[in-house]
Amino acid sequence: MTKHPQRPAFISRQVTDGDYFFLDIKTRKPSVLTVACGGLERCAPQYDVQREGFRYYALEFVLSGRGEYTVGSQTHPLRAGSVYAYGPGVTHRIRSTDRNGMVKYFVDFHGPTAKRLIHDSPLQSSNPMQLGRTRWVEMIFDMMIATGNEPKQAALMQSRHLLNVLIMRLATDSASLTSDTSSSYETFVKCRQYIQTHHAQLQTIEEVAQACHVDRAYLSRLIKRYAHEGAYQYLVRLKMQHAAERLVKDKQSIQESALAVGYDDAALFSKVFKRIHGISPRGFVATIGR
Template sequence: MDICYCYHGKQVCEPSYSWGPGIKEQYKIMFIHAGRGVYQIDGKTFHLQQGEGFIVYDNILCYMEADPTDPWIYSWIAFSGNGVIPLFEQAHISPLHPVFRYSPLFWFDSYLDEFSACDVNHSTSELRRQSILFRSLADWIDMLVATSQLLPEVRPKDAYIRKAVEFIRMNYNQRVSISEVAHIVGIDRVYLSVLFKEILNVSPQQYLLNLRMDKAGDLLDNSQLSITEVSYSVGYSDPLLFSKMFKKVKGLSPSHFRSRLKRDSSMGLSSLD
């Protein structure tokens, strides 16, 4: 199974402490041990408390904020790999349904102690951390399945949107039509558009466009790919059309967007001198 341990941790948050909006490079399972807070992902807001948890997805914009009077304490385990999404699907977890409740009998702290006890200089430490990761994930899945009545009920509408969003996110760099998405989901194209507007407040076309431009912005910022290469990487075979759509969404051409990022970065570094 292609899942690799990255890191783990625990944090006692200050009142109103926040992170984001931003993008993480790994998946994270967050367990709330005390207090309250707000989690936002993909345009949805969740008000969470002790005994609940949530998933941070890689490369999906999210935001976290602790309650001003009862700030949360949470722990997490971060990992990456192509096997993560199928694992989440076993627990009916997705970007549209990233929240779960967990049993008080599921003592995640014991796994944190095991991770921390691994000597990073030991020749088998990486194998030991992988072993702990797989055991903790297996127990987490078993816990969710055993207490499935605690999971949020998924409405048919939400299930359609979840399937559509997952397909779009997996294929945004290909030639994707909304008719194809509707066919994959198993509903009429018009009804799919109605559901996107109702639940996500955007059309499926706009959702796909925004996703592509967000991914393009990441590539312009974090890679040396040419504008043409970025264009192909996010599903556009015509670089001129890509540049036109990028400017429409981001307000700048791809080249100006990249040069501004470099300028802002250099100004930030010079201010530290």
């Protein structure tokens, strides 16, 4: 099963880059809950999608940037940590209001229990939910994208399980999902965007703190609070995620990928890569395939 077949018409072309998976976009009425497709989109600054309805139920999560979500006559702001859902028959509009565009995950699904899954979750309201801690959401979406490399039946089963875990976790955390507009969260978002943009050149969290004009210890507490992991681990993990993309999508060598994320020593890079991903760069390429 290919991870990037020709994109169907309902996938927007208003993106600068995307990492998609397509599991079952041909079946009209599946007999069980089925994940049709999903992925990660880096939306262009002019991204503006308007639909009278949609074939699937959809759940979207904003990783970075800002935008607006309009459903019916109500328009809601979107920012990093926003989660929202829509489905068949729901007129909606999603647009970026960020000069750098939004980055967002999405998953489209259908089947006899899809409507109930949304209705019984905190997403039944048209209002987007605002997550404080988002690392677990990113992990679930990343695992879902990875199912695109599995045999179809295994991928369908795994993605269904991950979707249920995602919805259940949102329900569990709903009491703490508030419209957090605190200065601490805004500071975290600013610093996270800086790390995402400059991760290749960054070597220490002190560099991030200095560039963002915050205290290093305070920044570490923010990352621990909202990303749910240590500050340096967060930086290293981001580097290794981009390195993995370069190895597979850009077909770079291990040395090239190491240099691209700031490692002059390929052996050290391989050691860190294995610690983060649980597999060596060479093994990763062999497993995922060129």
